[in-house]
Amino acid sequence: MFDAIAPSMSMQRSKGRAHVVMGPRGVVDLAQSGSAKAMLPRVNSGLPEIVFLNTSGGLASGDRLAFSVELLPGSRALATTQTAERAYRAEDIPAEATVSLKVGAGAWLDWLPQETILFNGAQLHRLTEIELAEGAGCLILEIVVLGRLAMGEELHRLHLRDRRIVRQNGRIIYHDALALDDPALPRLSNPALTGGGRAMATLAIIAPHAPDLLSTARSVLLEPGVTVAASAPPGRMIMRLLAADGWPLRRQVNRLLTALRPDPLPRIWQV
Structure with missing residues (x-):
């Protein structure tokens, strides 16, 4: 009896x-407003923490989510998310997520969100923009998992547009973009794509001393x-970083962050 009205229903x-x-x-x-929340847990050591949360439980077609941080000159902080973000099947328009991070003169920000899990049929547009003032720096991490691997989910439909842009004094100094659509999925085993990897991560440090950390990073690449x-x-x-599964990838990321940062990992992480 509901078939006649289903096309006019508004989700x-x-x-x-x-x-x-x-x-x-x-x-x-x-x-804060709507489904986006920010928590400020008490920490006894390390950087002050900002923990973002999407109370809707994930991103579906047409959802809009925005997180932003502004660090005033001379401040330091770590921003993360309470849990993995999930992008669900979308039959209509993509979900949109934006992250805006502004780091003042001489300030430092670690942006360490937990992984994004893309369900079969997900459509997600995400833009992360970071503005660095003079003498500011940052460490940024992004982890993407293609499908619910523990359930053996295979992706046959996907639309992903994921960009990270870092500017300093108005000039782009780092631009990273990832685009995946349906035609690419059968070819993920190609070495030019992910080589069959279903979990991927990008870790970037933007600071004058960043190149000096390369040998330290390579010394802890131990995860099979x-x-x-x-x-x-x-x-x-x-x-x-690429892996067939999210857990080995997460263990390797944890090793890298422990070696490259003087501060503890976020307390909210399950490590």
Whole structure:
């Protein structure tokens, strides 16, 4: 009896925005609305932490999610997410996620979100933009898992547009883009694509001292089944990691972060 009205039904869409401003002495401002929340756990050591949460439980067709952080000059912080983000099957328009990070003069930000899991049929557009002032630096991580691997899910439909852009003094100094669509999925085993890897990560450090960390990073590439490539152009160190499964990849990422950072891993992570 509902078939006649189904085409006119309007599905509810999730919208959320969370914004945190932090200075050397702590939080200056916090604003949140809709499904986006920001938590500020008490930490006894390491960087002050900002933990973002999407209370809708994942991203479906037409959802809009925005996280943003502004660090005032001279401040330091770590921003992460409470759990893995999930992009569900979308029959209509893509979900959109934006991350805006502004790092003031002499400030430092670690952006360490947990992984994004793409379900079969997911459609996701995501843009991460970072603005660095003079003397500022950052470490950014992105982990993407293609399908629910523990359930043996195979991806046959996917639309992903994922970009990361870092600017300093208005000039682009790092631009990384990933695009995947249906025709690419049967060819993922090609070495020019993922070589069959279903879990991938990009770790980038943007700072004058970043190239000096390359030998340290290479010394901890110990996880079996994880393929890593690294480069260190002036002012940057960039690593790409591939694995057949998310857990070995996460263990290797944890080793790298422990070696490259003086601070503990986020308390919210399951390590």
